[in-house]
Amino acid sequence: MPRRNYHLPERTDAGYDRACARALLEAARVNETQLAERATGYYWGEPLLKPYVEELRVEAEQQGDDRLEQLARRFLA
Template sequence: MSRAFVKEDSGFVPPGLFGLPDRDDPRFDAAAARALIEAARDANTASAEAATGYRWGEPRLHRHVRKLLQAAEGLPEEEQDRRYIRVAKRFLGT
């Protein structure tokens, strides 16, 4: 069998592109929170964790996730992304 079809589990997850500012940028935590929620919505949490350096549910990001959740729930019903709202609530443990 070709090596192209052999899955090797090295434990490495590529970070992906999340449009994150530099770590020392004051906007980094808010962008990291958004990246984690969006990645979880798309079933790609591990990649966002690798890119941000934060683990799922990181308490330091809770205030940013609460703002994202509030904005998502504030949209008209037909524009709401229900999966996004669910994963944001799961991040917060609610």
């Protein structure tokens, strides 16, 4: 599989997990979840990321991004 750059911060960065949550959702939007899982080190549905995914779900809802909201709901299920 080709490698995509997800523009993730260093793992020690306080925003790393939130960036990983966004990367997984955005990758799912284009059917590249496996690539994002490899890049982030997290699997789809990772409990540690759920608070960040919930924040992203709310943002998507407020912005009218129905697809991202749907993906976030699936992640949280």
